[in-house]
Amino acid sequence: MEEKRRIVKLIEGVKKELSRFNIPYVTEVSEKTRDPFRVLVSCLLSLRTKDEVTARASQRLFQMADTPEKLSSLPVKTIERLIYPVGFYRVKAKTIKAICRELVKRYNSRVPDTVEELVKLKGVGRKTATLVVSMGYGRPAICVDTHVHRITNRWGIVSTGSPHQTELSLYRVVPERYWIELNTLLVAFGQNVCKPISPHCSECGVRRYCPQIGVGKKR
Numbered sequence: 483m484e485e486k487r488r489i490v491k492l493i494e495g496v497k498k499e500l501s502r503f504n505i506p507y508v509t510e511v512s513e514k515t516r517d518p519f520r521v522l523v524s525c526l527l528s529l530r531t532k533d534e535v536t537a538r539a540s541q542r543l544f545q546m547a548d549t550p551e552k553l554s555s556l557p558v559k560t561i562e563r564l565i566y567p568v569g570f571y572r573v574k575a576k577t578i579k580a581i582c583r584e585l586v587k588r589y590n591s592r593v594p595d596t597v598e599e600l601v602k603l604k605g606v607g608r609k610t611a612t613l614v615v616s617m618g619y620g621r622p623a624i625c626v627d628t629h630v631h632r633i634t635n636r637w638g639i640v641s642t643g644s645p646h647q648t649e650l651s652l653y654r655v656v657p658e659r660y661w662i663e664l665n666t667l668l669v670a671f672g673q674n675v676c677k678p679i680s681p682h683c684s685e686c687g688v689r690r691y692c693p694q695i696g697v698g699k700k701r
């Protein structure tokens with residue numbers, strides 16, 4: 483099968499299965515609010531944290547402060563209390579406050595809309611930046627996290643050693659119409675089917691298009 487067609491079959495196949503899975507919380511925030519600031523803060527909270535915990539912490543935090551001005555004026559201790567028990571809540575409270583200050587001071591309280599500007603904020607990596615651009619602003623960008631990196635390598639549509647390389651390779655092979663949603667699709671798929679260890683290949687809807695590269699033990 484022609485490679486371009488195979489890639490479309492893989493992505494469309496995952497899309498068909500999506501209704502069976504919970505969608506990632508940050509996607510929900512993006513769909514409900516269309517607010518880049520909320521997407522940025524919930525993404526920072528979600529790192530190394532379960533989705534349910536991120537959801538509750540974000541809601542508590544946004545009830546108290548939903549703009550960079552309001553959030554930057556909260557004491558760090560208050561932010562810690564509101565976001566507990568997300569992973570690394572102390573570090574995240576400090577980071578979020580510092581980012582909000584920067585946004586107020588340097589960006590007129592507006593979240594930047596390019597990856598290049600976003601990564602200048604201390605604590606914002608490429609993954610968060612591409613998520614804000616794609617989910618927050620609805621602009622074509624591919625957010626590559628551990629799920630996107632692992633699955634696209636298993637599919638053999640990239641052959642890369644780091645998420646950044648994966649992102650650059652994916653821009654060349656994935657049709658642009660899928661760039662924004664690719665992260666949502668593969669996070670949900672990666673949490674439920676194509677898991678890091680022992681993926682559920684025998685009941686996977688896209689197995690006929692997948693060469694299972696690097697997969698050892700599987701179910």
Ligand code: SF4
Binds near residue numbers: 681692694695
């Ligand atoms: S066949 Fe296995 S490795 Fe391939 S996408 Fe499905 S679960 Fe992942």
